[in-house]
Amino acid sequence: MLILTTLALAQATPQLGPMKTFGDWVVACDNAKRCEMTSLMPEGGDWSEHGWQLAVTRAAGPAGGWSVELFGHDGPAAGLTLKIDGADGAAWRGHAFNGADAAALVAAMANGKGVTLHDAAGKSIGRISLTGSSASLRFIDAEQGRAGTVSAAVARGSKPASAVPAAPALPVIASVRAAGAPAALSPALLDQLWTQSGCAENYEDEPRPGVERHALGGGATLVLVPCGAGAYNFSTVPYVVRSGTATLAGFDTAPGWGGDEGPPMLVNAGFDAKTGELGSYAKGRGIGDCGSAETWVWDGSRFRLTEARAMGECRGASNWLSVWRARAVSR
Structure with missing residues (x-):
């Protein structure tokens, strides 16, 4: 029980x-x-x-x-x-x-x-x-x-x-251990990702940057499609590719960027193959004294939140505060 x-x-x-x-x-x-x-x-x-x-x-x-x-x-x-x-x-x-x-x-x-x-x-x-x-x-x-x-x-x-x-006890999340090699993406699939994400329009006057690929384990590959950059925030749209088919990555808590009608948007995203953690770190301004940061792990079907930190006041605080924690256990 x-x-x-x-x-x-x-x-x-x-x-x-x-x-x-x-x-x-x-x-x-x-x-x-x-x-x-x-x-x-x-x-x-x-x-x-x-x-x-x-x-x-x-x-x-x-x-x-x-x-x-x-x-x-x-x-x-x-x-x-x-x-x-x-x-x-x-x-x-x-x-x-x-x-x-x-x-x-x-x-x-x-x-x-x-x-x-x-x-x-x-x-x-x-x-x-x-x-x-x-x-x-x-x-x-x-x-x-x-x-x-x-x-x-x-x-x-x-x-x-x-x-x-x-x-209260921390929630426990059964995560999939990152393993294997990331899937290759055909030119047709790449074009599909750029078009469906709506990110292609951000690079009409310049070369498109490279697309990141990370093996999630179980034959799944995380694909991060670049979707524009500001002075200190770089946005990407996450997809999961299996057997040559791409779908938008699912999250138990939607990333803070991206509207209700648009795809999920990660900011300054990074994936750690050793821990299986996907991170997003959005700065409210360049000195990094406000914003939000999230960490997720892959459970085989979607990404689940293991940590969230935030600072809503842009008044010199480098110490963002914890508002969510969970414990991930690899399986």
Whole structure:
């Protein structure tokens, strides 16, 4: 019964987790109730002062703990100290704060107005706004079922941590191991793909770029037909070819580009033959501080979503937030 239930979860259409903006912070939770929040550059801020970012993650479940990471300006520097509202600061050590250190930082953030960063000499080298951080923490409390418990960050109460719901299990997807050689495409089939996709019209005044082919296993071949490029996004239409017949690739969650009447559209697509993962990474602007990214695996009939990350605010955040996760198991 457990196996059947897990497989049923994998077959369901993915329901992406919520994402909200509060002031200078964005927060999101995925389908397993792992929640992340990340700071944004304040409106009118400049990179020299506000180019640093804090990212806060909390795992789901009664024992879910905190992690606090620092991004920007080539990463954390030796001797760097974080101070919240001028109070005695926490010395940055390694990649992230975890455990009690992270919990103490989060507790200070909940009531703070700003974080200042100081170098080894004590000089202020940057500032991170905490406007909206308390609301983001309250959002995490609600999404993880912590409100009213002693484990909440903001919406604290007297109920024990054991009252917090367990973390939902990740869906399990049975994927096909990529194997074999990609099928050859006849000139006639290539012309058919260019015409049916509507991508040929993008190259009427220039040579058509090459078409990518990747073996999916089981006699199937993924074909990525180029369909135009901008300054930093390159679009392709995905097809699956079997026995000389091509059909548009199917997805349990439609790629974010392409309209209801057009074919699915991947952006900056890539296929990893070792993992069998198909990725799409669409940037909202050139510096990559907003957009969406998805990863799928092939189950023999269509592509199934294993990860989705997004950032809806173009305000300096390099840390896109997770809104969906699944676990792929090759068969």
